Amino acid sequence: MYEALYSPLPDCAAYAARIGVSWPITPDLATLDEILFRNQCAIPFENLEAYAEKRVPSLEMSALFDKVVTNRRGGYCFELNALLCAFLQGAGYDAWSVSCRILRGKDFIPPMLHRGILVRLDGQTYYCDVGYGGPQPGGAVPLGGQRTILGETFLIERRGDAWWGLDRITSQGVREKVFEFWEFPLPASYFVPYNFYCASSPESVFTQKRMLNRRTPQGSLALTGDVLTEHRDGQVFTQQVKSREALQEIAASRFDLPLPLEALTPSE
Structure with a gap:
């Protein structure tokens, strides 16, 4: 193992x-x-x-x-x-x-x-x-x-x-x-053991909310929960992700993660 x-x-x-x-x-x-x-x-x-x-x-x-x-x-x-x-x-x-x-x-x-x-x-x-x-x-x-x-x-x-x-x-x-x-x-x-705790404990931030981050040549992108934040050339832009379809599109186009919905959000 x-x-x-x-x-x-x-x-x-x-x-x-x-x-x-x-x-x-x-x-x-x-x-x-x-x-x-x-x-x-x-x-x-x-x-x-x-x-x-x-x-x-x-x-x-x-x-x-x-x-x-x-x-x-x-x-x-x-x-x-x-x-x-x-x-x-x-x-x-x-x-x-x-x-x-x-x-x-x-x-x-x-x-x-x-x-x-x-x-x-x-x-x-x-x-x-x-x-x-x-x-x-x-x-x-x-x-x-x-x-x-x-x-x-x-x-x-x-x-x-x-x-x-x-x-x-x-x-x-x-x-x-x-x-x-x-x-x-x-x-x-x-x-x-630290990996196990971070990925499984209900007290871990990694099990509580979606987090995607990526550096770009102009700054950075972050998707935290349903809020997309972009730092670009010294300016900050925010966008609320309002649908599951928008979530999939942003994951694919901004983070190069073309994933099915079940890989992006927990099942209800």
């Missing part, structure tokens, strides 16, 4: 084609930034398997590959960052999975319910993420430093003996906490 969590990515070239990068690649920082940006644009964050289909997503590598690459679905952090980490390793990067907690919008210490990626490159360690449903860096951010990527500034600093914190400077110039994470590598089996 657990052995299948550690399989290599079945086909790195197919994954590269899925996100729109050439293969093979040169494992440098510029290419890493391109991989992250294109991944965020091509593969949507989505919780539909947990929310609508009432299933716990499999974290076995072959199942993840079939879902996201072959069947062109999206996923959430335990799926998307697992796949990307395997792809980066297959591409020649020194990459590993880390456990994070999401601090953004919280005034308490939450549990470790996010999976991130660290990459060691030319003596510097970088945080990478394609599986967060909120503002995430569009490129790699150095531990102990900061980068402005696509007009947004992110910085990572040491917090105590065991933690690193990733912060974001908002468009209003306010510094907000996004993540805290451990630097040491964790095995794939570590994330199995």
Whole structure:
């Protein structure tokens, strides 16, 4: 059972084609930034398997590959960052999975319910993420430093003996906490119980409402419940989704998820 969590990515070239990068690649920082940006644009964050289909997503590598690459679905952090980490390793990067907690919008210490990626490159360690449903860096951010990527500034600093914190400077110039994470590598089996909780607990946000997110060249798209929000060239547009037919059309045209209705909304 657990052995299948550690399989290599079945086909790195197919994954590269899925996100729109050439293969093979040169494992440098510029290419890493391109991989992250294109991944965020091509593969949507989505919780539909947990929310609508009432299933716990499999974290076995072959199942993840079939879902996201072959069947062109999206996923959430335990799926998307697992796949990307395997792809980066297959591409020649020194990459590993880390456990994070999401601090953004919280005034308490939450549990470790996010999976991130660290990459060691030319003596510097970088945080990478394609599986967060909120503002995430569009490129790699150095531990102990900061980068402005696509007009947004992110910085990572040491917090105590065991933690690193990733912060974001908002468009209003306010510094907000996004993540805290451990630097040491964790095995794939570590994330199995957290994935189970997030996909099955009635207290989990992933079982309570529909969430689709996708980066675009001009900004981002988010479908939360029945509200579509688009950030485009510094402006914000919102739209209420008023019918099931409109929901299917938006999922297909805006998030590249041409799915049947039962995969988009829970059965009554």
